[in-house]
Amino acid sequence: MAGTVGLNNAVVINTCAVTHQAVSKSKQEIRRLRRENPNSTLIVTGCAAQIDPMSFSKMVEVDFVLGNSEKMRPEVWSNLALGEPVENERVQVDDIMSISETASHLIDGFGTRSRAYVQIQNGCDHRCTFCTIPFGRGNSRSVPAGVVVEQIKRLVQKGYNEIVLTGVDLTSWGADLPTSRHTQS
Ligand code: SF4
Incomplete structure (x- = not known):
């Protein structure tokens, strides 16, 4: 770190x-x-x-x-x-509900694994009655596209050929981003 x-x-x-x-x-x-x-x-x-x-x-x-x-x-x-x-x-x-930013990427590799993971979203705005996840992760927040692309480029340069995009509620990605940041690359 x-x-x-x-x-x-x-x-x-x-x-x-x-x-x-x-x-x-x-x-x-x-x-x-x-x-x-x-x-x-x-x-x-x-x-x-x-x-x-x-x-x-x-x-x-x-x-x-x-x-x-x-x-x-x-x-x-x-x-x-x-x-x-x-x-x-x-x-x-x-209070996790007060968090509106995603954390920066802290790692540049996954050891000997051939597949790398990039978190592009965290949290969830839904409140399904059976689910406790929003209270652990907070509300939905997205990593701007430009940051995601940079992280993927770094991992590709390190030899990863397969990148998995991760998040709690991926379909909510981008909804909280201003249009300019959303499309930045
Ligand atoms: S994480 Fe999935 S199950 Fe849990 S509240 Fe969000 S949408 Fe519902």
Whole structure:
């Protein structure tokens, strides 16, 4: 992650909230990882942590809880590496519905995989009664076309021949973009 101070001896658990079972499994994994890594800093993030941060912060195995927006901010990780935040900031989870921008792309490769992934959209404006995803990901927001094209070019230059465009609700891509940014390349 560019511009960050290294975070040593840390375990990061990116939780899922799509079903109750996924949340339970995340908690089981946290307990297992703590048993196996008693001296590590254990950081929980992802959708389950975003939706119900307190249920994770009260687990004795957990050191820090980060929201889905916070986990994409390099300075949050730098602060953790530097010994910040102080104790009363061990839960850093903002209101995801207030987020209107997508995070920048943070990686330039996928190891030895032949297929690369580019997130072009996040969040969802629908509210299907059975679904908790919008409360973990927030409202729909799109990556401008020019940024998507640049990211794809970088990946192609690195040898990836197959790029998968990803998002929570791809059919909503672009609806929040001004026309000029929408078509920029
Ligand atoms: S459309 Fe949105 S709210 Fe409905 S199931 Fe898909 S992600 Fe969930």
